[in-house]
Amino acid sequence: MKVLLMGNPNVGKSVIFSRLTGVHVIASNYPGTTVGYTHGYMKLGEKPAEIIDVPGTYTLEPTCDAEEIASRMLADGEVVINVVNATNLERNLYLTLQLLEKHVPVIIALNVWDDTKHRGIHIDLEKLRLLLGVPVIPTVAVTGQGIKELAESIPHAISLDLPVRSRDERWAAVGDIIEQVQRITRRHHTWTERLEDASVSPLTGGAIALSILAAVFFVVRFIGEGLIAHVFDPLFQNVWAPTILKVSSFLGEGGLLHDVVVGKVVAGEIDFVESFGLLSTGVYIPFAMVLPYIIAFYLVLGILEDTGYLPRLAVLMDTFMHRLGLHGYAIIPTLLGFGCNVPAVLSTRILESKRERFIAATLVSVAVPCAALQAMIFGMVGAHGGQYVAIIYGTLFVSWIILGFILNHATKGFSPELLIEIPPYRLPSWQTVFKKLWMRVRGFLKEAIPIILGAVAVINVLYFFGIFDAIARFTAPVVSDLLGLPKEAITALVVGFLRKDMAMGMLAPLALSAKQLVVGSVVLSMFFPCVATFVVLLKELGVANMLKSAGIMIIAAFLAGGILNLIL
């Protein structure tokens, strides 16, 4: 049996999905968190039922891509669980009536039920059931309240033979139902509501945004640095290093196998960044340099996502983003890109037009460094002084603006208008925040570790046979003359195609000056996406646009790198 979870955006479908199936999906407090669809299974009586988490939609007459997916999926659903936000029955019931006209069995999960009381909303459940004619189960997805009843009601879903109505008739019917089942008691504005309004007002909004971004930056650095200095680094220096040295002497302190497994040992010491063996650099980069920042960034992002602040940032940034050929909501893929470019490119689906998606995906790939790369930049460039890190971020920011400006004028079409629902502020539930953090950290480890270890092994072998020297001689004019880097830096650029954190690591043994490190970091950030991002770009943009996007990245990277080399 196929069960579809359908409803307006940001009503909690993904949380209900996780509760029903035990499959964890990313859920946040903003419309458009789910852009593809996820499916999982639950036991329903004896047989398993397939549950599908459909992207949120306001209507079955699709007005954007996500809504089109939703209405297409309805065709092969056997039961629909219509998730309805109880604090906003009016808007949600429109879709409900549309669903009931489609002759599919429907049950209704009246979610966010706990919020109705302190918002002064009284809903007559019995009457609502009577008027709609299908089962209605109040739920609080984040706490799990009502989920059991919901699951038990799936077999009791009822298909009504409602006649197809016109839009006006449907809205009139919604108004009718609301009149009979809902009563609102007036009450005073709460302080969160005041804060909600303050964050979308020009002056206070700007101040709030700046404070939040500054807080995010400092908290991420504080947690990241703290984890490195107090947990991971001591662990590696005191526990792991002696172990590897034993392995080193066991392997005879030299030879191909030794260099692949342990790496170079200088004067009986392991240099975790430069040794470049599987057990030294291959483990140190992902665990001790990148992981701490991944944890820090995704913890903070998760909290920010769940408070409901991000759509407000979109409102604030809208005018500015229009200059880049986008609208305010493109700030969400951009922010996600600071974690990893892959989900960022996927989330460009929340934007309406192909043109916007192309611009947003290209801008993210060029100018937004992922958390792994940023961790390496902090670790390696930060050692030379904060001003160099600032130059890197400044260059990326300026490139983002200039390139967006150019793309806006060079790409046919116009940027559509912003139209988004602004969710209320909610206190994040720690359970969801940590679950989300764990999923993202696990995703990073599963993705990064095999690639990094594989790359270390292959690169060592290629070095051993002098392959890189041959390539380096060939590319020396660009790398050395244009960018002012030693010709061996080409290996880092090549490896950048696999993983950018790894690629930064490869710059370490080259003894670069601070200026060269800045150029190297900027070129690595902007130049070609890593393979994982490349694959999603290809899928999302198609071959032709992907090639266009890649061309832009390469040109932008060498321009920025060349200019920095000249002026620094």
Added chain:
Amino acid sequence: MDNRKLISLPMMRPGQSGRVIQIRGGQGMINRLNSMGILPGKKITKVSSMLMRGPVTIQVDRVRVAIGFGMASKILVEEE
């Protein structure tokens, strides 16, 4: 009814309420707004608008919706 005063969303003051009378846009835009509950006859309250032709935030039913300036200018409201 003839001498009622229609103004567009950006012209409303924050905190001011009104009733949507007309949406002067193409079918696509009307569809998108309608699906979010913004249609003629609906009572709305303006929350705020951003400077420099930024989006207008309104409250309709119990939701806040942000609407880009161009679109907001095409929504005509009768003041209350």
